[in-house]
Amino acid sequence: xxxxxxxxxxxxxxxxxxxxxxxxxxxxxxxxxxxxxxxxxxxxxxxxxxxxxxxxxxxxxxxxxxxxxxxxxxxxxxxxxxxxxxxxxxxxxxxxxxxxxxxxxxxxxxxxxxxxxxxxxxxxxxxxxxxxxxxxxxxxxxxxxxxxxxxxxxxxxxxxxxxxxxxxxxxxxxxxxxxxxxxxxxxxxxxxxxxxx
Numbered sequence: 001x002x003x004x005x006x007x008x009x010x011x012x013x014x015x016x017x018x019x020x021x022x023x024x025x026x027x028x029x030x031x032x033x034x035x036x037x038x039x040x041x042x043x044x045x046x047x048x049x050x051x052x053x054x055x056x057x058x059x060x061x062x063x064x065x066x067x068x069x070x071x072x073x074x075x076x077x078x079x080x081x082x083x084x085x086x087x088x089x090x091x092x093x094x095x096x097x098x099x100x101x102x103x104x105x106x107x108x109x110x111x112x113x114x115x116x117x118x119x120x121x122x123x124x125x126x127x128x129x130x131x132x133x134x135x136x137x138x139x140x141x142x143x144x145x146x147x148x149x150x151x152x153x154x155x156x157x158x159x160x161x162x163x164x165x166x167x168x169x170x171x172x173x174x175x176x177x178x179x180x181x182x183x184x185x186x187x188x189x190x191x192x193x194x195x196x197x
Contacts, residue, residue, distance in 0.1 A: 003181075004050070005080035009073045013065035014057030016073045022081050022181050025050020032059045035128035036067055039137075039170045043074075047174035059130050067136040071143030075113075078148045078177070082109060087183045092176030098168040101160035105172030107180045108151040115145040120156040120165055127163055137166050141173070150180075 004021040027044035029037045031053065044051030053074070057066040082088065092107040115138075122134050145152040154169050 003081050003083065005077040007073050007077040007080065009069055009076075011069065014055065014069040016053070016055045016057075016066075016069055018054075018070070018073045018077050019050070019052040020074065020077045020081050021050030022078075023050070024048055027051045029053045031055040031066065031070070032057075033063050033066060033128070033130055033132055035132040036063070036070070036136075036140075038128075039132075039166065040070070040074075042167060042170040043174045043177075045174070046171045047178045049174075049178070063130055063132055063136050064139060067132065068139040068143045071140035072147050075144035075147030075150075078144070078150075078181075082181060085109060085111070087185045089180055089182045089184045092179030092181075094172040094175040094179070095157065096168045096172040096175070098164040098171070099161065100158065101164040101168050102156075102158035103165060103168040103172050104153075104155045104157055105169060105176045106153040106155075107173070107176040109149070109180045110151055111149045112151055113146040113149045115142045115152040115154070117141055117152075117154045118156050119154060119169060120159040122159070122162040122165060125162045127166065134162065134166065137169070141169075 006019040009016045029040045031037045040053050055070050059066050095104045117138050119134050
C-alpha cells in the first residue's frame with residue numbers, strides 16, 4: 001500500500017510543492033528561510049519520512065505567509081498519505097531534550113484538526129536571517145494540524161535557549177507523527193469504528 005502524497009499550493013504570497021512518504025526516503029528541503037529549512041529537515045530525518053519541500057514566496061515582507069503556507073501544504077499531504085487511517089497506532093507522545101530545553105509533543109491522528117501550543121516565553125525572538133519567530137513556528141504547527149486533521153499538543157516542560165526549544169519541538173513532532181502513523185493492525189482504533197473527526 002502506498003503511503004505517500006504530493007501537494008502543490010500556489011498563491012500571490014507563496015509557491016510550495018511538497019511530497020511525503022510515511023515509510024521513508026530521502027529528505028530534500030529548499031526554502032528561502034534557512035532556519036525553517038533546518039526545522040523541516042528535522043521533521044523528515046527524525047520522523048523517518050521521505051520528505052521533499054520546495055517553497056518560495058514573499059519572505060522579504062515577513063516569513064509568516066511562507067511558513068504558514070508550508071504548514072498547510074505539508075499537513076494536506078500528510079493527511080492524504082494516511083489514506084483511510086485504518087490500522088494506525090493513532091497516538092504518539094514524545095518528550096525531547098535539547099541541552100537545557102525539554103519539550104513534550106502529543107499527537108492524535110483522529111481526523112480532528114486542532115493545536116494547543118506552549119512554546120515558552122520566547123515570543124519576539126528572531127531565529128536566523130531572514131528571521132523566523134516563535135510566532136511563525138506556532139502558525140506552522142496550527143496549519144499542519146488543521147490541514148492534516150490531527151490533534152497536536154506541544155508543551156514546554158523546561159524553557160531555555162529558543163533555538164533549542166524550537167528544535168526540540170520539531171524533533172518531538174517528527175517522532176510523535178512517526179509513532180502515530182505506524183500501521184499496527186487491520187482495524188481502526190476508535191470506539192466509533194472510524195477516524196473521521
